[in-house]
Amino acid sequence: MATIEGTPGYGRDHLPYGVVLVAGAPTPAVRIGDQALDLAAAEAAGLVDAGGVLRSATTLNPLLAAGPAVWRRVRARLLELFSDPAADATLEELLHPLAQVEPVLPIAVGDYVDFYSSEHHASNVGRIFRPDQEPLLPNWRHLPIGYHGRAGTVVVSGTPIVRPSGQRKPPSQESPSFGPSARLDIEAEVGFVVGAPSPLGAPVPVDRFADHVFGVVLVNDWSARDLQAWEYQPLGPFLGKSFATSVGAWITPLAALSEAWTDAPTQDPPALDYLRESDRRGLDLSLTVRWNDTVVTSPPFAGMYWTPAQQLAHLTVNGASLRTGDLYASGTVSGPRRDQVGSFLELSWGGAEPVTLADGSERTFLADGDTVTIEATAPASGGGRITLAEVTGAVTPARSG
Amino acid sequence: MATIEGTPGYGRDHLPYGVVLVAGAPTPAVRIGDQALDLAAAEAAGLVDAGGVLRSATTLNPLLAAGPAVWRRVRARLLELFSDPAADATLEELLHPLAQVEPVLPIAVGDYVDFYSSEHHASNVGRIFRPDQEPLLPNWRHLPIGYHGRAGTVVVSGTPIVRPSGQRKPPSQESPSFGPSARLDIEAEVGFVVGAPSPLGAPVPVDRFADHVFGVVLVNDWSARDLQAWEYQPLGPFLGKSFATSVGAWITPLAALSEAWTDAPTQDPPALDYLRESDRRGLDLSLTVRWNDTVVTSPPFAGMYWTPAQQLAHLTVNGASLRTGDLYASGTVSGPRRDQVGSFLELSWGGAEPVTLADGSERTFLADGDTVTIEATAPASGGGRITLAEVTGAVTPARSG
Structure with a gap:
């Protein structure tokens, strides 16, 4: 990603997680700039590895349940991808402008x-x-x-x-x-x-x-x-x-x-x-x-x-x-x-x-x-x-x- | 069922619902006497019809979510089965003595x-x-x-x-x-x-x-x-x-x-x-x-x-x-x-x-x-x-x- 556009504060140093509706279906995502990267599609494409839990997730709970080692691995990989110009074309297909994907409640709340x-x-x-x-x-x-x-x-x-x-x-x-x-x-x-x-x-x-x-x-x-x-x-x-x-x-x-x-x-x-x-x-x-x-x-x-x-x-x-x-x-x-x-x-x-x-x-x-x-x-x-x-x-x- | 044995108060007039471990797996069940009828197996066998929700349920929540009309239908059918001597042989295979099936928390509690x-x-x-x-x-x-x-x-x-x-x-x-x-x-x-x-x-x-x-x-x-x-x-x-x-x-x-x-x-x-x-x-x-x-x-x-x-x-x-x-x-x-x-x-x-x-x-x-x-x-x-x-x-x- 040569440039990250949009609201300040959402660069590579942030990368917050959410769930957005992609074609009407809730899908885990990571936000960069004013875009959301579809993490289910990214894991299905072999770009990130959360042990398979992201592929069919409709909330962030499976990623959260996977624990700190998986959280670190996924974040390190995302930082790598977002810093690699060679990955741009691949990522482009998985990125959605935020204006086009409605965010929903990202977790199933326990207590x-x-x-x-x-x-x-x-x-x-x-x-x-x-x-x-x-x-x-x-x-x-x-x-x-x-x-x-x-x-x-x-x-x-x-x-x-x-x-x-x-x-x-x-x-x-x-x-x-x-x-x-x-x-x-x-x-x-x-x-x-x-x-x-x-x-x-x-x-x-x-x-x-x-x-x-x-x-x-x-x-x-x-x-x-x-x-x-x-x-x-x-x-x-x-x-x-x-x-x-x-x-x-x-x-x-x-x-x-x-x-x-x-x-x-x-x-x-x-x-x-x-x-x-x-x-x-x-x-x-x-x-x-x-x-x-x-x-x-x-x-x-x-x-x-x-x-x-x-x-x-x-x-x-x-x-x-x-x-x-x-x-x-x-x-x-x-x-x-x-x-x-x-x-x-x-x-x-x-x-x-x-x-x-x-x-x-x-x-x-x-x-x-x-x-x-x-x-x-x-x-x-x-x-x-x-x-x-x-x-x-x-x-x-x-x-x- | 010609006779219902066990703790008083669990006859045909009661029929409470729970979840028991059958071969280690949580399974919805209804209690009669000191036995539990496996409702997942009963629905799979075509004996009861809860719209299919019982077959793969691990808690009672899918049955609960189905609403009063389904609750009435399932109960009416169970009363029918438990009153029909011709059904005894079929039911026998789906009944487990309570002593052999551990009950677990029957619902996923919301609030x-x-x-x-x-x-x-x-x-x-x-x-x-x-x-x-x-x-x-x-x-x-x-x-x-x-x-x-x-x-x-x-x-x-x-x-x-x-x-x-x-x-x-x-x-x-x-x-x-x-x-x-x-x-x-x-x-x-x-x-x-x-x-x-x-x-x-x-x-x-x-x-x-x-x-x-x-x-x-x-x-x-x-x-x-x-x-x-x-x-x-x-x-x-x-x-x-x-x-x-x-x-x-x-x-x-x-x-x-x-x-x-x-x-x-x-x-x-x-x-x-x-x-x-x-x-x-x-x-x-x-x-x-x-x-x-x-x-x-x-x-x-x-x-x-x-x-x-x-x-x-x-x-x-x-x-x-x-x-x-x-x-x-x-x-x-x-x-x-x-x-x-x-x-x-x-x-x-x-x-x-x-x-x-x-x-x-x-x-x-x-x-x-x-x-x-x-x-x-x-x-x-x-x-x-x-x-x-x-x-x-x-x-x-x-x-x-």
């Missing part, structure tokens, strides 16, 4: 877990909802708080988000009523996709993260704050979250993020042994959140208090098994400043301080017709930056009746 | 949701943990409280339960420590298995329960109360539950429970419209919980405040889709009396009142080596009773190190 690992986010939520108390609950600095979300409603970027209806009981009302959410929000998060499974009863040690995690996607954990506020005690969020969680269409493999690791914040108190890393590292991803045409906030992922390796170790320390396709997300990514928060709950401080968009309109929570797009970049090998696949979604009105 | 729908259980928990306050939280009578559990650790009855380790912070300690749970508990529940899926954005009306739900299994939602107590605020139970959830090996189809429906308790305040049933019915299942050799409690399912139809309507009212294999459980089934509670937390009143077993030993929570078996019966057509497949599990010691 979906959502953490709550930004100290700034958790503190902001505490200050908004419990202004008279310590913003962080006593357990927060001891373990990565998390819960299970609905795996069956994880959708690919671009899927319209229908405003959910449900029970709400604003403080002004005596009893709850039913209707469309009036406080529809986003949560800008980073998700981790499990490739290699682990058996029931075998915790994954904190330093074995890379043996299991295949890659990273951006996540928008859409949240209906009014539904959530009424339902969440004592068993946590349920319908306020379960209507939709959007993920980027292309999974960035950990191998493309080798230059993105950075020191993670020091923890005080020190974590218990099972959460203590020999080398404590976070990922230096710079997120932006665009609300219609306005970038309203730029959350920094590097400052997360609990790292992805700690989250995985915690998730499995009770013996819970991992399945290929399990997805766990960081929780809302918020930095210390108001223009770095990852939710509109924080951006509008509980709805009290409206935000003005570029067109002059004001917002607290999402209006019908609004579009939210989360993007991110990360340092790449060679000194450049890669662009994580965006996660976008437009809000459509609640169903009537 | 697992756990409700909290017994008023007695929720009130007991409130009294134990918040003795100075109203036992029920303000939302409890307005909606069926629930949350998502871990689908990947749903295991079949008989699977050993390794005592989980994790963080606990008893009130007597300043900071948390790591170690095996000291308050390992059960929750006796009834689970509902979704067959026919529903699309994203289409709530399932409360009166359409039987269009989607295939059948019923007993559930033991093992719970580490000390892990749960420390972790659950503000996002709900996580590692205190996610190590294992056991389900019965045989799914009782709704068709076998037609005589088991009974009036459900009147709700005050009346439920919102989307939760209001034209005919408000619960299931008259009588549960028993055996702790080693002692029946310690007998929870009645008929008195549950929120019905399975209300749970399904609530679960989907925000537009959440259903997938074949989704499992939702009732929450702990507790009746008004101490010998009717569905958890040892309640039985021992928070650990304060030990229980004496038949061998004279005392218990509050589970000891290593203990076995818990949950059983249930229900009224059947013809005036008899059917026996729901037991869910049993033995506690093994925590892993060392």
